Amino acid sequence: MRVLELGTLIAGPFAGRLLGDMGADVIKIEDPKRPDPLRTWGQGERDGHRFFWTVHARNKRCITLDLRAPEGQDLFRRLVAESDVVVENFRPGTLEKWGLGYDVLCEINPGIVLARVSGYGQTGPKAGHAGYASVAEAESGLRHLNGYPGQAPPRLALSLGDSLAGMFAVQGILAALLSRERTGRGQIVDVALTEACLAIQESVIPDYDAAGVARGPSGTRLEGIAPSNLYRTADDMWIVIAANQDTVFRRLCGAMERPELAGDPRFADHLARGVNQDELDDLIGAWAAKWPLAELLEHLSASGVVAGPVNTVAEVVADPQFRARNMLVEHHDERTGMEVLGPGVVPVLAGTPGSVRRAGAPIAGYDNGAVYGGVLGLTAAEQKDLRARGVI
Template sequence: MRFDLPLSGVKVLDLSRVLAGPMSTMVLADLGADVIKVEHPDRGDDTRDWGMQVAPGYTTYFSSFNRNKRSTAVDISTPQGAETIRKLAATCDVIVENFKAGGMERFGLGYEVLQKVNPRLVYCAISGYDRAGPEASRPGYDLVVQGESGLMGINGEANSPPLKFGVAAVDLFTGMYAAQAILASLYKTKSTGKGCRIDLALYDCGVMISSYYGLEALLLGHNPPRYGNQHPSIVPYGVFEAQDGPLVIAVGNNAQYRKLCNEVLHRPDLATDERFETNLKRSKSRVELSATLHEELLKHRKQDLLDKLAAVGIPSGQVFGLHEALTDPRTRKAGLLHSLSLPDDGEVTVLSSPWRFNGERLPVRRPPMLGEHSQQVAMELRDGGP
């Protein structure tokens, strides 16, 4: 199938590195934008040296956030490099950068300068903290923000130390928020002919991730309890142990709870117990109910439980390790993994974007080599664009 991708014709200059910025531009690239990734000629993006090496210049980390892009090598700290960026900005619809406050201005590449070069430019600046606040100059790191925003404080078991998320959740969310804002700005620019500046801070996005847990903390007036693999608001809803291992059971309403008791566990007394009749009551009595359910579930084998739960319409599933999940037929049949050839006859595996358009996955191109498209980009500048 030949795709007419939604962002075909949109040109993005990616001056960001590591994760949040590259995540946002990868979203745009997946949707069809021509993303030119600007990298330092010697070291490239830091993440070319992070994670497991696949081939020279390719790592699992870099490949995760840079598919579908082109790479040009430019040292923007030099007058010649800065001039190249100004020329590129004049041809682009979007710029994304994540330098510390004042970094782009120091190179003569701040929004005020580039907006004069290109009034239609959507300029997205990602920082660690509010650029208008007292911490504007602090560098932003996902792990630090997970601690400062309270996310570590809501993750993990009740009696364990604060726990970070398994992936860089703040960076990932910030990248998605940035992509959303860029898309909205591009839509507005179509009618107004004017671009804008977008500012995003990792800390702000970290606070947003707290969602309903954060509102509960404000209502309580203190830190809410942590429930580990159980849901803080819905009971029973979490990871449970069967005779031969863990499974997920997600009882989403009172009717499903009654089915769990009557048709799966054959404990009608638990369904009629006034302490457990509604979710609000079950939440208040979660300790007592959880202890009883733990005893009952250990009487059954995992697959037997999964079959019975599915038969009565109660959401449930396996608890896979990451390798098991990625190699499961479900993942492969969905087309979520792509093995792509490298220039040296090697191979790199990348994930697909999660969308389908008209029933089809979007095309995937391998992450670029450092400076792979420098000559091509230079020729386009000379000739007036691709």
């Protein structure tokens, strides 16, 4: 499958990355005058280069094309004729302004799938508003659920809403491609950042609508789900113990040498533990505080209790489980010449596994020759002329 990736920053490019990981020929299109700002994002830096781009633009061929110019729009139409999917995350109406709306694209290629990621979706009273992940997380109610009661709701130190939208876009693309196998026609995949954040909120809406329960932040635990919390160990580390299922709770009671707790009316089943979770957390917390983290993890694992440490990134990259499953893979960064570690490919497919074949292209337009020459058949002279006039 050939994918044309438009737009900048995170949601659209993340969708393109996921498709590229699974083997799609992803052609990322950047404005020759204004390349994707993602090239300069990330907190880590080496010799003026940042590494967000190294991973997020992996497995993509990068070309430059001015979609505001008539000649650029014509070249894009020619690329659409040779492609399966277009991914864009502009404000709604932008493609139409350039004469590149879905009505035009499907005339060129009836099988084209157009995935559109925006703040609020392509319809509705806010469709024309600009949107960012931070605002989408807030408006959807997702941010309200984070943190502690009575405090300002913090964000995760990532653009979560963008990544969720990118994942839903890929889900929609795959469903649209499956439908195309039956009908021969593509369609629009319309993903809103706000709706992606709303979609993962479990029973928040029915809890409110049917039972009048307005869920809010609950700190390190979930209200009514116990025990499932953070506990501090003897060496001042944190461990997550998740034993809220009845069978697992009985194992935890055995590990604590308190088997009588499993039959205690306060803790005998899921509902009782939810009502009495403060008392239960105190009991588990006092017990966990007597153990060093490593010893406690080993003891709980041997007892069949679900538990894990709160790892830093240094501990993640040393984790043998991630290493064994190739979830930490090297990217050859051509800009610096370094082998840069990054996340592996998820999910793991047994028959057709994905792979990291290249890191992000070091400069905008790096693959112009391969795409314009190889896909569209433009001569070197034609490419030179287009480059001189700022079209590519």
